[in-house]
Amino acid sequence: GSELPHLRSIAVALGLDQRVTFTGLVDDTTSIYAALDVMVQPSDIEGSPRTVVEAMAHEVPVVATDVGDVAHLLDFGNAGVLIPRRDTTALSAAVLDLLGNGEKARALAKLGRQHYTRNFTLDRMCRAVADGYDLAFDGKDAPQRAGKPA
Helix, strand or coil: CHHHHHHHHHHCCCCCCCCCCCCCEEEHHHHHHHHHHCCCECCCCCCCCHHHHHHCCCCCCEEECCCCCCHHHHHHHHEEEECCCCCHHHHHHHHHHHCCCCHHHHHHHHHHEEEEHHHCHHHHHHHHHHHHHHHHCCCCCHHHHCCCCC
């Protein structure tokens, strides 16, 4: 977007211009996730970031700040590394740890994939929403909600 020139100048100033790729909008992120060693989500504020779930689905280890619903997405640190918000020391240490320890990174990525499969596939999410409606309505009017006559 409009920040691209500014972000490119920062990359040049930091000497990272040969190590950073600005992809622009990417419709199919599969190739992006396949190229990642670690996915980093260093947000100050989040809800339930889809990128965390996508990384787990693609078996990419995740380092993310403990904001919003991220702890739940990462099984409270069992399926990814949670770091405190705005703790750049912890962020860099976690990323360097995973980059320097491939076995640990692969194990964490597998745990993330397992957590994704148990909880966040489309089928699981649809069932969870339906279960939520069942709980909210306590079984009342269930046939009408399903579009069936009583």
